[in-house]
Amino acid sequence: MASLRQIKTKISSVKGTSRIMSAMKLISAVKLKRAQDLLVAYRPYSDAYQDTTMSVAKRCDQKWHPLLRKSDDPKKLHLVFVTSDRGLCGSFNSSLIRKLETYLVTDTKSYEEVTFSFLGRRGRDHFEREGISVASNYTGITERNYSQISEKVSEELIREFIKGDSDEVILVYNYFKSALTQEITYEKVLPIETDSEGEDETLVDYLYEPKRKGILNVLLPQYVQVRVQRAIQESMTSEHAARMTAMENATSNANDVIKNLTLLYNKTRQAMITTELMDIVNGTEALSKGGSE
Numbered sequence: 001m002a003s004l005r006q007i008k009t010k011i012s013s014v015k016g017t018s019r020i021m022s023a024m025k026l027i028s029a030v031k032l033k034r035a036q037d038l039l040v041a042y043r044p045y046s047d048a049y050q051d052t053t054m055s056v057a058k059r060c061d062q063k064w065h066p067l068l069r070k071s072d073d074p075k076k077l078h079l080v081f082v083t084s085d086r087g088l089c090g091s092f093n094s095s096l097i098r099k100l101e102t103y104l105v106t107d108t109k110s111y112e113e114v115t116f117s118f119l120g121r122r123g124r125d126h127f128e129r130e131g132i133s134v135a136s137n138y139t140g141i142t143e144r145n146y147s148q149i150s151e152k153v154s155e156e157l158i159r160e161f162i163k164g165d166s167d168e169v170i171l172v173y174n175y176f177k178s179a180l181t182q183e184i185t186y187e188k189v190l191p192i193e194t195d196s197e198g199e200d201e202t203l204v205d206y207l208y209e210p211k212r213k214g215i216l217n218v219l220l221p222q223y224v225q226v227r228v229q230r231a232i233q234e235s236m237t238s239e240h241a242a243r244m245t246a247m248e249n250a251t252s253n254a255n256d257v258i259k260n261l262t263l264l265y266n267k268t269r270q271a272m273i274t275t276e277l278m279d280i281v282n283g284t285e286a287l288s289k290g291g292s293e
Helices: 004-058 092-107 121-130 146-163 212-292
Strands: 076-082 113-119 133-138 168-176 182-190
Touching (some): 004 212, 076 121, 092 121, 092 212, 113 146, 121 133, 146 182, 146 212, 182 212
Antiparallel strands (some): 168 182
C-alpha cells in the first residue's frame, strides 16, 4: 500500500496537470472563436466563387484553358494532405491518417503515381517513413500566414498540372461541422469539373468584358487558391475544436483521478489511525493485566 506522502505527491502532481489542461482548454476556446469567425465569414465568399467558376466553366470548352483539361485515363494523382503541426488534439490527426491510408489502398489502384503535398507536420512525419513521393511541405501555418501559404500552394499545383506532371489534384482535410464534429473531406480541385450533364442544350453563354480568355486566366487560377485557402481554414478551425474538446476531457479525467486519490488518501489515513488506536488499546490492556498480577 502506498504511503500517505506518496499519495499526497500524486494528488499534487495531478492537480498541476489539471490546471495546465484547463488553461489549454481556455486558450483553444479563444483560438476556436477567432478561427470560426474567420471561417464563417469566408464560407459565403468561397461558395459564391465556386458557383461562379462552375457556371462559367460549363460554358467553356476544355481547349480554352489548361486548367479545364480532363484526362480520359488519369494516371498521376496529387494529394494535398492538411493536418496540424502539434498534438494534444485527440484523434484529429490519427483518424485523418488512418482514413487516408485506407483511401490509398482502396481508391488509388488505378493511378500509376501518387504524389503528396503536406500542410502540417503530423501528416508529413507519418508518411515520410513510407517512401512516398513528396512535392512540397509546409509547416507553421497560422491565422497570420495561411493566405500567403495557400497562394504559394495553389501556384505550385497549377504549374504542375499545366506541365502535365499531375492529372488530378485532390485536397484531403477535416471539414468543420461543429465543436464536437469534424468530417474528413476529399475535394478534387483540378481539373476544374462541371456538373453539366443534360444541361448543355439549355445553357446560354455570357457576354465577356474585356475578353473570355482574359477572364478565364484570372478566374480559374484564383478558384484553386480560394479552395486551398478554404481547406486550410476548415482544418485550422477543426484543430482548435478538437484540442478544446480533448483538453476538456483531460481536465475531467484529471478531476476524477484527484477524487479517487483523495478517497484513497483518506482511507489510508483512517487505516493508519485505526492501527495506532489498536496498538494503544492493546498496550493499555497489557499494562493493565501486568499491574493486576
